[in-house]
Amino acid sequence: MAFDYDKYLRPGKLPHIWCPGCGHGIVFKGLLRAIDACELEKNRTAIVSGIGCASRLPGYVDFNTLHTAHGRAAAFATGIKMAQPDMNVLVVGGDGDGVAIGGNHFIHACRRNIDMTYVILNNFIYGMTGGQFSPCTPTGDKASTTPYGNPDPTFDISKLAIGAGATFVARTTAYHATQIDKLIAEGIRHKGMAIIEVLDDCPTTYGRRNKFRSVVDMMKRFKELAVPVAKAATMSKEELEGKIVTGILHREERPEYCEQYAEVVKRAQNL
Amino acid sequence: MAKKVALLQGNEACAYGALYAGCDFFGGYPITPSTEVAEVLAKELPKTGGKFIQMEDEIAAMASVLGAALTGSKALTASSGPGISLKQELIGYACIAEIPCVIVNVMRGGPSTGMPTGPSQSDIMQARWGTHGDHAAIAVAPASCQEIFSETVRAFNLAETYRMPVQVLLDEINGHMRERIELPEPGELEILNRQAPPVSPEQYLPFDPSFGDVPPLAAFGSEYRFHITGLNKAADGFPTTKARLVDAEERRQIRKVEANRDKIEKNEEYMVDDAEILIVAIGTISRSARHAVNELRKQGQKVGLFRPITLWPFPERRIAELAGQVKAIIVPEMNLGQMILEVERVTKGACDLHGIGRVDGEPISPSQIMDKVKEVC
Numbered sequence: 089m090a091f092d093y094d095k096y097l098r099p100g101k102l103p104h105i106w107c108p109g110c111g112h113g114i115v116f117k118g119l120l121r122a123i124d125a126c127e128l129e130k131n132r133t134a135i136v137s138g139i140g141c142a143s144r145l146p147g148y149v150d151f152n153t154l155h156t157a158h159g160r161a162a163a164f165a166t167g168i169k170m171a172q173p174d175m176n177v178l179v180v181g182g183d184g185d186g187v188a189i190g191g192n193h194f195i196h197a198c199r200r201n202i203d204m205t206y207v208i209l210n211n212f213i214y215g216m217t218g219g220q221f222s223p224c225t226p227t228g229d230k231a232s233t234t235p236y237g238n239p240d241p242t243f244d245i246s247k248l249a250i251g252a253g254a255t256f257v258a259r260t261t262a263y264h265a266t267q268i269d270k271l272i273a274e275g276i277r278h279k280g281m282a283i284i285e286v287l288d289d290c291p292t293t294y295g296r297r298n299k300f301r302s303v304v305d306m307m308k309r310f311k312e313l314a315v316p317v318a319k320a321a322t323m324s325k326e327e328l329e330g331k332i333v334t335g336i337l338h339r340e341e342r343p344e345y346c347e348q349y350a351e352v353v354k355r356a357q358n359l
Numbered sequence: 360m361a362k363k364v365a366l367l368q369g370n371e372a373c374a375y376g377a378l379y380a381g382c383d384f385f386g387g388y389p390i391t392p393s394t395e396v397a398e399v400l401a402k403e404l405p406k407t408g409g410k411f412i413q414m415e416d417e418i419a420a421m422a423s424v425l426g427a428a429l430t431g432s433k434a435l436t437a438s439s440g441p442g443i444s445l446k447q448e449l450i451g452y453a454c455i456a457e458i459p460c461v462i463v464n465v466m467r468g469g470p471s472t473g474m475p476t477g478p479s480q481s482d483i484m485q486a487r488w489g490t491h492g493d494h495a496a497i498a499v500a501p502a503s504c505q506e507i508f509s510e511t512v513r514a515f516n517l518a519e520t521y522r523m524p525v526q527v528l529l530d531e532i533n534g535h536m537r538e539r540i541e542l543p544e545p546g547e548l549e550i551l552n553r554q555a556p557p558v559s560p561e562q563y564l565p566f567d568p569s570f571g572d573v574p575p576l577a578a579f580g581s582e583y584r585f586h587i588t589g590l591n592k593a594a595d596g597f598p599t600t601k602a603r604l605v606d607a608e609e610r611r612q613i614r615k616v617e618a619n620r621d622k623i624e625k626n627e628e629y630m631v632d633d634a635e636i637l638i639v640a641i642g643t644i645s646r647s648a649r650h651a652v653n654e655l656r657k658q659g660q661k662v663g664l665f666r667p668i669t670l671w672p673f674p675e676r677r678i679a680e681l682a683g684q685v686k687a688i689i690v691p692e693m694n695l696g697q698m699i700l701e702v703e704r705v706t707k708g709a710c711d712l713h714g715i716g717r718v719d720g721e722p723i724s725p726s727q728i729m730d731k732v733k734e735v736c
């Protein structure tokens with residue numbers, strides 16, 4: 089039976105703002121399937137975002153939704169989770185939002201290992217503002233502010249998350265649509281900070297400047313470059329150059345932040 | 360029954376005032392001279408099951424406060440100088456999204472890192488206009504430790520009543536000075552709480568103007584699911600660019616303060632009835648001014664003090680009235696002329712106006728004010 093997305097959509101809020109062919113819609117659907125698989129209760133779930141095309145997602149869905157300021161979603165979400173540790177807290181947003189302006193909040197949310205699920209939609213560009221380069225734009229690529237090619241080195245979001253202390257880190261692409269919901273669901277079930285990086289496409293501001301004739305071309309590239317973690321383990325560093333390793337990249341058990349704070353409360357009260 | 364008394368620093372009195380008001384969430388980032396507010400709450404909040412979190416910067420601290428406040432918490436942050444500058448974008452978010460919260464600003468010299476341990480009153484205008492865009496503002500400026508306690512309680516009440524951020528302005532002097540204060544018993548000071556929406560979840564709109572200028576705010580996590588954005592929005596909370604809807608929302612948010620000035624404003628008048636010279640001063644400097652008034656009265660000079668306790672909205676009607684009565688107004692302030700601009704605006708030349716400014720990290724002394732009064736007479 090076809091999946092019933094409607095039960096999670098807010099009536100009257102569609103059409104969405106995304107361009108035809110935008111990868112964000114694919115991730116959006118994956119997120120809803122994951123939420124459904126985890127049977128999250130609407131009243132007890134908050135979805136928080138920053139600013140950008142990706143960050144418009146919460147407005148369309150029937151949960152407690154918070155469209156914050158550029159880069160600040162993880163910090164707002166931390167306040168919600170601290171105040172209401174029993175709520176399910178999800179964060180969604182773009183690459184620029186998450187690891188440029190929001191980079192500091194991103195790494196500290198990972199470090200605290202606070203129990204939330206952060207789905208980061210990495211289209212390697214500032215889509216909403218018309219295609220300026222982001223920290224995730226590949227070196228050499230064209231953006232509206234790198235007309236001669238991007239001189240900046242590129243951020244690896246998943247590596248950053250692992251380094252910062254996230255206890256669940258997974259990556260996939262918009263081409264691998266059925267993997268998106270599985271990884272997000274795993275992330276939701278994980279106790280602690282779960283980062284799910286989904287590489288997706290912005291045909292409007294990135295694709296057209298970088299010689300992708302169509303969305304299909306961009307999807308093909310995701311298909312060609314993706315290497316599942318198990319296979320990647322058998323490959324050399326040279327062979328992995330330029331590839332996108334997909335799947336669960338990292339998982340560990342570490343005390344969760346709200347639980348640690350509950351211990352603080354106990355110590356304070358037993359004085 | 361004997362009152363419970365304590366010897367408290369202003370910053371400590373602020374923290375205990377917050378607890379008295381029911382504060383159950385603090386998000387902060389250390390900065391002199393505000394840090395003691397955080398230190399007291401780090402110790403006290405867990406004892407009552409409240410939440411304390413030290414965030415990675417002041418922006419995050421402000422964000423955490425807003426997230427917590429949306430779940431129903433009474434949330435506080437405290438900072439100074441550069442930290443307050445960092446919070447500005449999200450203070451604007453609290454304005455447009457109408458999220459109750461309290462921000463303590465223990466003012467220090469600036470701009471930039473300025474004088475971390477030097478007193479200042481140079482955020483008077485920042486407290487009004489620090490964030491971009493049109494918005495209403497409420498700020499209180501207590502003078503004594505006792506008043507810091509009670510005004511912090513009032514700040515929470517105002518935040519909850521008008522569903523907006525409220526700032527408490529202290530400075531390095533009254534934040535760090537110690538005074539004996541009488542701790543009010545529970546129930547002695549009024550505590551106001553958010554009202555649950557009087558409609559069913561199906562009917563609830565987070566910015567419903569049919570409830571008046573302050574629509575009730577539901578809590579995230581309850582059965583009232585809603586959407587909050589920093590974009591201009593319609594009554595249902597969703598973004599809109601429809602001119603009529605944007606205009607109505609913007610005006611309502613400003614009107615909710617303007618139309619309630621009489622309930623929000625609070626001033627102290629000291630020997631103003633027959634005054635020919637009026638001193639307008641806030642916070643620490645109002646204490647120097649009171650001393651100056653006492654001394655000058657002994658010498659037969661008709662001098663009075665007008666002290667805005669609510670700094671914003673500015674007590675414009677009363678100051679305009681007094682301007683018609685006195686020969687001159689003197690505005691001593693630890694900056695180079697901020698509050699005086701507001702006095703000038705509201706008095707419209709009805710009397711002479713003189714400022715005393717100081718930005719060298721020293722307070723304005725009573726004798727400095729007395730000299731000015733004599734010069735003016």
Ligand SMILES: Cc1ncc(C[n+]2csc(CCOP(=O)(O)OP(=O)(O)O)c2C)c(N)n1
Nearest residue numbers: 140141142158182183184185213214215216
């Ligand atoms: C403080 C602040 N700075 C800049 C902006 C402008 N701005 C809006 S969205 C955006 C980039 C969004 O890019 P990303 O997060 O990658 O999301 P995408 O649009 O690509 O999905 C920028 C720079 C802003 N809204 N706020």
Ligand code: SF4
Nearest residue numbers: 106107110141215290
């Ligand atoms: S500009 Fe790019 S990211 Fe934004 S909606 Fe269009 S395709 Fe998607």
Ligand SMILES: [Mg+2]
Nearest residue numbers: 182183213215
């Ligand atoms: Mg992007």
